[in-house]
Amino acid sequence: MDSEQLREYGHRMVDFIADYYKTIETFPVRSQVQPGYLHNLLPDSAPDHPETLEQVLDDVKVKILPGVTHWQSPSFFAYYPSNSSVAGFLGEMLSTGLNVIGFSWVASPAATELEIIVLDWLAKLLNLPEQFLSKGKGGGVIQGSASEAILVVMIAARDKVLRTAGKNALGKLVVYSSDQTHSALQKACQVKVLKADTSTNFALRPELLQEAVSLDLEAGLFPFFLCGNVGTTSSTAVDPLADLGKIAKSNEMWFHVDAAYAGNACICPEYRQYIDGVETADSFNMNAYKGLLTNFDCSLLWVKDQYAVTEAFSANPEYLKNKASEANLVVDYKDWQIALSRRFRSLKLWMVLRLYGAETLKSYIRNHIKLAKVFEQLVSQDPNFDVITPRIFSLVCFRMVPIDDDEKKCNSRNLELLEAVNSSGKLFISHTALSGKMVLRFSIGAPLTEQKHVKEAWKVIREEASYLLGK
Amino acid sequence: MDSEQLREYGHRMVDFIADYYKTIETFPVRSQVQPGYLHNLLPDSAPDHPETLEQVLDDVKVKILPGVTHWQSPSFFAYYPSNSSVAGFLGEMLSTGLNVIGFSWVASPAATELEIIVLDWLAKLLNLPEQFLSKGKGGGVIQGSASEAILVVMIAARDKVLRTAGKNALGKLVVYSSDQTHSALQKACQVKVLKADTSTNFALRPELLQEAVSLDLEAGLFPFFLCGNVGTTSSTAVDPLADLGKIAKSNEMWFHVDAAYAGNACICPEYRQYIDGVETADSFNMNAYKGLLTNFDCSLLWVKDQYAVTEAFSANPEYLKNKASEANLVVDYKDWQIALSRRFRSLKLWMVLRLYGAETLKSYIRNHIKLAKVFEQLVSQDPNFDVITPRIFSLVCFRMVPIDDDEKKCNSRNLELLEAVNSSGKLFISHTALSGKMVLRFSIGAPLTEQKHVKEAWKVIREEASYLLGK
Numbered sequence: 056m057d058s059e060q061l062r063e064y065g066h067r068m069v070d071f072i073a074d075y076y077k078t079i080e081t082f083p084v085r086s087q088v089q090p091g092y093l094h095n096l097l098p099d100s101a102p103d104h105p106e107t108l109e110q111v112l113d114d115v116k117v118k119i120l121p122g123v124t125h126w127q128s129p130s131f132f133a134y135y136p137s138n139s140s141v142a143g144f145l146g147e148m149l150s151t152g153l154n155v156i157g158f159s160w161v162a163s164p165a166a167t168e169l170e171i172i173v174l175d176w177l178a179k180l181l182n183l184p185e186q187f188l189s190k191g192k193g194g195g196v197i198q199g200s201a202s203e204a205i206l207v208v209m210i211a212a213r214d215k216v217l218r219t220a221g222k223n224a225l226g227k228l229v230v231y232s233s234d235q236t237h238s239a240l241q242k243a244c245q246v247k248v249l250k251a252d253t254s255t256n257f258a259l260r261p262e263l264l265q266e267a268v269s270l271d272l273e274a275g276l277f278p279f280f281l282c283g284n285v286g287t288t289s290s291t292a293v294d295p296l297a298d299l300g301k302i303a304k305s306n307e308m309w310f311h312v313d314a315a316y317a318g319n320a321c322i323c324p325e326y327r328q329y330i331d332g333v334e335t336a337d338s339f340n341m342n343a344y345k346g347l348l349t350n351f352d353c354s355l356l357w358v359k360d361q362y363a364v365t366e367a368f369s370a371n372p373e374y375l376k377n378k379a380s381e382a383n384l385v386v387d388y389k390d391w392q393i394a395l396s397r398r399f400r401s402l403k404l405w406m407v408l409r410l411y412g413a414e415t416l417k418s419y420i421r422n423h424i425k426l427a428k429v430f431e432q433l434v435s436q437d438p439n440f441d442v443i444t445p446r447i448f449s450l451v452c453f454r455m456v457p458i459d460d461d462e463k464k465c466n467s468r469n470l471e472l473l474e475a476v477n478s479s480g481k482l483f484i485s486h487t488a489l490s491g492k493m494v495l496r497f498s499i500g501a502p503l504t505e506q507k508h509v510k511e512a513w514k515v516i517r518e519e520a521s522y523l524l525g526k
Numbered sequence: 527m528d529s530e531q532l533r534e535y536g537h538r539m540v541d542f543i544a545d546y547y548k549t550i551e552t553f554p555v556r557s558q559v560q561p562g563y564l565h566n567l568l569p570d571s572a573p574d575h576p577e578t579l580e581q582v583l584d585d586v587k588v589k590i591l592p593g594v595t596h597w598q599s600p601s602f603f604a605y606y607p608s609n610s611s612v613a614g615f616l617g618e619m620l621s622t623g624l625n626v627i628g629f630s631w632v633a634s635p636a637a638t639e640l641e642i643i644v645l646d647w648l649a650k651l652l653n654l655p656e657q658f659l660s661k662g663k664g665g666g667v668i669q670g671s672a673s674e675a676i677l678v679v680m681i682a683a684r685d686k687v688l689r690t691a692g693k694n695a696l697g698k699l700v701v702y703s704s705d706q707t708h709s710a711l712q713k714a715c716q717v718k719v720l721k722a723d724t725s726t727n728f729a730l731r732p733e734l735l736q737e738a739v740s741l742d743l744e745a746g747l748f749p750f751f752l753c754g755n756v757g758t759t760s761s762t763a764v765d766p767l768a769d770l771g772k773i774a775k776s777n778e779m780w781f782h783v784d785a786a787y788a789g790n791a792c793i794c795p796e797y798r799q800y801i802d803g804v805e806t807a808d809s810f811n812m813n814a815y816k817g818l819l820t821n822f823d824c825s826l827l828w829v830k831d832q833y834a835v836t837e838a839f840s841a842n843p844e845y846l847k848n849k850a851s852e853a854n855l856v857v858d859y860k861d862w863q864i865a866l867s868r869r870f871r872s873l874k875l876w877m878v879l880r881l882y883g884a885e886t887l888k889s890y891i892r893n894h895i896k897l898a899k900v901f902e903q904l905v906s907q908d909p910n911f912d913v914i915t916p917r918i919f920s921l922v923c924f925r926m927v928p929i930d931d932d933e934k935k936c937n938s939r940n941l942e943l944l945e946a947v948n949s950s951g952k953l954f955i956s957h958t959a960l961s962g963k964m965v966l967r968f969s970i971g972a973p974l975t976e977q978k979h980v981k982e983a984w985k986v987i988r989e990e991a992s993y994l995l996g997k
Contacts (some may be wrong), residue, residue: 056598056973058547061612065540068616072623073533086635090855093639101647104883108616111880115620119873122636126626127527134633134845139625141532145539145579147622149586152543154610154821155597162605164557165593168564176572199670200865226696238841238866289845350625352869370709373959374605374760374967378945384561393864394671395709398822402590409582412575474849488844496845502527 064108071112072144075120079128079503083480086124093122124483129503130512133485135288135316135450136500140348142410146403147350156396160385161377163399167386170197170401173408177343178357180322180413184334187357189386195357196391197400201237201315204340204356207364207392209280212309212337214367216279229271230280233259233294235287237313246282247271252490256444257292259283265302272306280309283336285329286317289487290444290452290494293317293329300335312336315354319346320424320448323417329447337363346423346500347416349407353400365390423449423499426509430497433513439520443489449499454492455520466493468523475519482512535579542583543615546591550599550974554951557595564593595954600974601983604956606759606787606921607971611819613881617874618821627867631856632848634870638857641668641872644879648814649828651793651884655805658828660857666828667862668871672708672786675811675827678835678863680751683780683808685838687750700742701751704730704765706758708784717753718742723961727915728763730754736773743777751780754807756800757788760958761915761923761965764788764800771806783807786825790817791895791919794888800918808834817894817971818887820878824871836861894920894970897980901968904984910991914960920970925963926991937964939994946990953983 096118126137157166174195178187187193198204209230217224233251247267251257268278281303283294296312303310312333318341320326333339340356343349358364369390371380379385389395407416427449434440434453443452455472457465470493473486485496499509567589597608628637645666649658658664669675680701688695704722718738722728739749752774754765767783774781783804789812791797804810811827814820829835840861842851850856860866878887898920905911905924914923926943928936941964944957956967970980 056547056611058544061547061615062540062544064612064616065544065619066537068619069533069536069540072620073529073536075623076527076529076532085632088635090631090635090850091639093636093643097640097643099646100650101644101879102883103885105886106880106883108881111877119636119640122634122639123624123626124632124634125624126634127624134627137625137627139623140527141535144532144622145535148536148539148619149543151615151618151622151821152546152610153594153596153598154608155594156605156608156822160561161556161595163593163595163597164559164561165564165590168562168593169568169590172564172568173572175570179571200867202865202867206864222697226693238843238846288843350622351627352867372709372759374956375709376957379561393677394673396671396673396823406582408572409577410579412573412577414574415576485845486847 067108067112071115076127079125080130082120082123082125082128084125084128084130084483085133085477085480086122087478087480088122093118127501127503128483129501129505129508130482131501132497132499132512133483135345135498137351138344138346138348138500138502139350140407140411140502142407143348143350143403146406149406150399150402153399155399157399158389158395158397159375159377159387160379166399166401167388169405170388171195171386173401173405174355174357176408177355177404181318181330181341182327183339183357186359187339192361193357193359194361194386195355196388197404198340198354198356198392199352200354201313201340201342203393204354205282205311205313207356207368208309208311208338208358211358211364211367212280215309215363216277220277224277227276228280229276229278230282231264231267231278232282233257233284233287235259235289235292236282236284237288237315251292257287257290257489259294259299261295261298261302264299268302268306278306278308280311283310283312285312285314285321286448288316290489291317291448291450292444293447296330296332297335298332300332304335309338310336312339315340315342316345317448319343320420322413323420326448343404346420347407348411348419348502349404353404361391368392370395423504426499426504426506427451429506430499430509430513433510437517439524443492443494451497452487452489452494453497454494462492469493469495471523472516472520475523476516479515479519481515538579538583542586547598550596551601553591553594553596553599555596555599555601555954556604556948556951557593558949558951559593564589598972598974599954600972600976600979601953602972603968603970603983604954606816606969608822609815609817609819609971609973610821611878611882611973613878614819614821614874617877620877621870621873624870626870628870629860629866629868630846630848630858631850637870637872638859640876641859642666642857644872644876645826645828647879648826648875652789652801652812653798654810654828657830658810663832664828664830665832665857666826667859668875669811669825669827669863670823671825672784672811672813674864675825676753676782676784678827678839679780679782679809679829682829682835682838683751686780686834687748691748695748698747699751700747700749701753702735702738702749703753704728704755704758706730706760706763707753707755708759708786722763728758728761728960730765730770732766732769732773735770739773739777749777749779751782754781754783756783756785756792757919759787760967761960762788762919762921763915764918767801767803768806769803771803775806780809781807783810786811786813787816788919790814791891793884794891797919814875817891818878819882819890819973820875824875832862839863841866894975897975897977898922898970900977901970901980901984904981908988910995914963914965922968923958923960923965924968925965933963940964940966942994943987943991946994947987950986950990952986
């Protein structure tokens with residue numbers, strides 16, 4: 056680690072990345088390589104001796120970039136966005152430069168304290184209830200992903216219920232969520248999945264939950280955790296939080312609200328309504344990298360009772376003991392997460408908030424939603440296409456309509472269209488299934504996306520569709 | 527995201543970080559701030575409007591850096607190292623710039639394929655058995671931390687045993703490890719902890735394991751997971767892998783080897799012996815950020831049977847389906863980890879291996895071990911100090927000797943010395959407990975550490991000790 060070499064090489068890498076952004080529209084959005092392509096391009100083992108930065112950067116250009124799917128392309132409309140910004144990039148660079156591991160306060164006090172402060176800032180922007188702020192029992196923490204956030208609160212909830220119900224209840228615990236919940240939850244545990252359908256635009260029906268909980272209680276099971284959604288992955292459905300929260304509360308269940316994607320929009324007063332009812336929740340998460348210009352990874356989790364979390368996750372070996380922790384004067388974030396070690400991730404969120412300011416972030420979000428409205432209108436004006444669920448945020452779910460009511464053919468035609476569009480390299484969209492229908496997802500949220508990209512994308516989709524219909 | 531602003535601001539940030547490294551020795555190594563220091567220095571809420579990069583960088587200097595404990599300081603000897611290097615920094619910068627989320631192959635083929643290749647490279651450098659390489663059923667994956675790596679294989683092992691033993695066995699599963707195992711394991715599950723002591727230099731005794739397993743089997747329990755250590759956190763103890771592996775195998779237990787720290791040294795042929803017996807393991811992990819110049823986070827995990835892992839972690843919602851995955855032509859790393867999303871972390875490891883080459887990395891590791899020998903010698907020549915366990919790698923465990931056999935006073939004197947040394951700001955060391963003795967840990971591994979820093983550190987330690995003895 057030579058500071059002058061860092062300077063020289065760092066400048067070259069910055070130029071390389073700036074040039075990448077300058078030319079990003081020249082790449083096929085979805086990588087067009089075949090499985091295994093890289094194996095033949097790289098040697099079988101690590102070099103014994105140093106190679107030059109030139110050689111490595113050449114290889115990045117020639118061998119790596121063709122295998123990259125360009126999430127930062129303005130024509131990336133698949134999945135949900137992964138935001139990159141100058142501020143987010145700088146913050147991550149600084150964090151990488153300092154390269155501290157802030158597992159406990161003493162290991163780098165600023166890493167812990169800045170995280171507490173910035174999570175309070177965000178909680179205020181979201182107008183979260185006071186109990187989620189750090190001044191009382193609550194507080195926020197940065198997790199890597201929504202999956203981790205959900206796993207953390209679920210384990211906290213589990214340990215809490217087991218403390219009163221006894222360890223033998225372990226095999227009888229039940230988690231509830233709608234079938235629209237992100238697969239993160241399935242990864243975290245076995246879930247009682249409640250069906251959501253078009254009648255509620257894929258929101259969870261409280262009656263269905265109440266019924267399931269009652270049946271399980273009768274059967275001697277322990278309902279202990281409910282995951283509500285604000286903005287499901289498939290179609291941005293919004294569960295009725297207040298009603299769900301009531302049921303959770305009356306059954307002493309932990310109520311978690313996953314707003315990974317849509318939570319970002321809720322910093323705008325006009326969208327805040329979608330998390331109304333969050334006051335009934337025990338915990339809440341949203342991913343700042345999905346809409347707040349903060350580079351991945353950055354998933355924000357707030358809890359009302361930090362002690363429920365630390366009781367589950369605290370490990371205190373002698374080699375980590377220190378005066379500040381022993382005196383209970385500080386937060387040790389190692390006790391709020393699965394891993395021990397952690398990066399200084401609050402730096403990038405802090406730099407985003409300062410270099411852009413809250414109002415700019417709101418305009419940024421609003422612009423994506425405005426572009427989604429444009430796309431929605433284009434789709435609905437075309438008789439060959441249908442918008443499938445009401446657009447709420449910046450995702451439009453749509454499909455080619457069935458011909459002669461043949462749903463099966465319609466599904467495969469939409470999948471054909473998906474493949475044709477993505478193989479063109481001109482844009483990248485993804486798909487989902489809603490009540491058995493194959494649906495195309497057009498998700499707007501890349502920082503560089505402008506109206507012209509949306510219109511150009513629609514043109515490509517229409518052309519490919521015409522071609523398919525003509526066949 | 528404006529490419530020219532990225533260029534301009536990026537250059538300024540590179541200069542800021544290069545200047546930081548240039549002046550890193552002027553900071554107190556362990557931050558000297560008081561709990562809550564930052565709260566009064568920052569506003570209560572995020573700004574509405576943009577601030578300048580100047581303002582933010584000034585705040586980093588004036589408000590953040592005083593709260594940073596400088597893990598990259600050449601006088602950082604606490605815990606274990608967190609390596610930063612020019613190559614690791616560049617790799618992370620590139621990964622942040624591309625900002626792709628490689629959960630499945632199609633989401634960025636290069637992210638998956640480079641990871642497979644680079645993990646094979648490392649496996650070869652470590653001379654791991656063929657079964658850990660990707661060409662068969664095995665393979666490697668980058669996790670964020672050792673805790674995650676261990677949790678992943680433990681869940682894989684659990685699901686595997688439950689498939690044959692039935693779900694009712696859940697409450698009867700037993701995990702084994704020595705009491706020297708990293709707290710990561712405690713965080714992952716409830717563990718049957720087996721005592722290790724000075725008689726084996728804190729390595730786990732196979733007889734003890736055999737006895738515990740036999741008793742548990744008689745009691746109708748299911749032993750299913752054993753964690754062996756190469757280089758424990760407290761004192762770099764090395765468990766006898768081959769003997770432990772035999773016991774694991776004959777009881778059909780999953781055998782995991784955690785070499786988070788010491789695994790790095792095992793790329794040198796003369797240290798490879800410490801993972802002899804790894805051929806009996808089902809999985810193996812080491813943290814490249816602890817000694818291989820790769821910026822945090824980067825924990826490498828290899829398994830012999832990738833399907834045991836993917837069977838436990840695979841989630842396959844419609845919205846992630848794609849041709850390459852459906853055709854089973856590719857690896858989808860989302861099925862190898864807790865989270866769905868993941869960064870392009872292999873870039874930094876790849877850049878480290880190419881820009882430095884394997885031989886340079888070996889010399890780098892050897893140099894730290896050489897410096898540790900120097901420190902060990904200095905300690906053992908001083909009648910007021912003792913080296914407590916045999917030094918194997920670059921950690922020296924030592925303490926001030928007891929006076930009049932008063933162990934209690936000796937413990938508190940060593941803790942006093944610890945605090946005095948760390949409060950000086952001249953170096954940072956940490957401590958542990960070994961069989962009830964408070965022991966100081968002098969862990970060498972920061973990239974900038976040279977012999978003069980080790981000697982200067984020893985001088986400070988001796989001076990503070992003299993002062994304490996004189997009181």
